[in-house]
Amino acid sequence: MREILTFVAQADDETSDLVNSVLQSILLDLIIRSDDVSLGSSNVTIMSCPMVNQTILKRIALHLKRNHCSSFVRPLIPNPSSMRHLSSSTETPMQTELDRINTDHDWRYNLFMQCSKGQLELLFQMEAVKNWSTLMASSRLDCADDLAIGFPPLYREHCSSSSAGYIRVASWNLNRFTLAKAKHPGFREVLCLTILRARISLLVLQEVASLDVVNVICSELNNPTLPHIKQWLYRNPPTRTRCWEAATSINSVGSMFRSSEFAVFLYDKHSGIRIKRTHLLEPRIADAIDAVPKRLRVFSRSPCCALCSVRDERFILVSVHLKAQGLRRSQVGETSAEVEAMTHLVQAFNETQPESTHLVIIGDFNLNPDHKAFSGLKDRGLKSVLEGNQPTTVAGVGKANMTAGNRPHFQSSPMAYDNAWILSRKPTSLSSSEFFTGHSGVITNCLRHPLIPDDTGAGANGFLSDHCPIWFDLMVP
16 A cells, blocks of 8 residues: 555656556446446445445546546556567667666556455545645655755755764654664654755664664665655765664663663764764663662663764764653653763763763753753853754644744743753864854754654654754864
């Protein structure tokens, strides 16, 4: 069904006749079969189910029966069999491409024709199919202009995000992202398309439920199989072979709803990024030598440190997912305590790391950056990449859009949870230039997909996560 919907949604002027002909042929076949059943028959066919609008069906039947004597028209593209008289020596790349297109059309046509009446009726009754064109347009999966739909421009517009001294780093809480979600075409397509469209080189993920997820995502980025990802790469061909890899916490950082949670660092190796090792600040495995007893733990989920290098620059990445504030902010005190505990990490970093090493604490803080709990980080020289006036949750973005005309631009958002804090030291190869460029933002568009159920489960075009990805640019020569 997904292949059929993709084919219908992507039909252009050249293939629209094929789509219409196939649908007419299917409906005609169904109507002819339904006419074979007498009105007095005790067998109830799918086409006579109460859920089917019989008036509309009769109109379609009348239209088709007026034209049933006309032969079914196949695609206007010449069939490979009609070109067999051409010798192999005269074949051209264009003919090879036509062969491929015809083979693809034949396969999809057969896919249509092999559907049973029950499958087709279920397909026609799906709310997602009834509104497929509208959903495709609203999700903007196939929009050719990424800048026009709100994706961040490349730094200085014309340079690659992984060249000319700049890389783009991002963070995204994926909301209980299981292996089943990673294999789901809707979830996987939104995640990979967002990475590509935003030109992200390094992505830190929270709420990943299985380490097997990274293999699925890296495979899709390196060897895409989903239609809109292949379409985007066709329009934006990479300058070099893709090589996405991932580093993870070896053990879980803690628990989330009905699952363990792992920290994931997804990166493009061809951007010059290397992650040598990861380490949990508070290991949770009971039999581990350095395991921290539960009574002594400061964090609900252990921060995960990663030693990262980008070309000649070295920095420590710390992925965090701090405790949620709870219903009506009932546990905001515990969240604040975890933020304040990060100052001990900064102190240890200053005491043990070379002066040329940078520190990036990134993830879901579950607290606004202007909260007083962050004063300790600010006093130690750390800078927030986001100002805190833009929400980083889907619900927060929706509320902000509804009240945009009634609140000042500088007002703090109550849902600016995802962020990064940077301790920028003097780079080894950059005189007085800054490590953090000052370019950052929140991606709020194209985070939904027609194949993802909505929050209620009753419809389609749902969001991949209840969080939006945040991004920022670093200067790394």
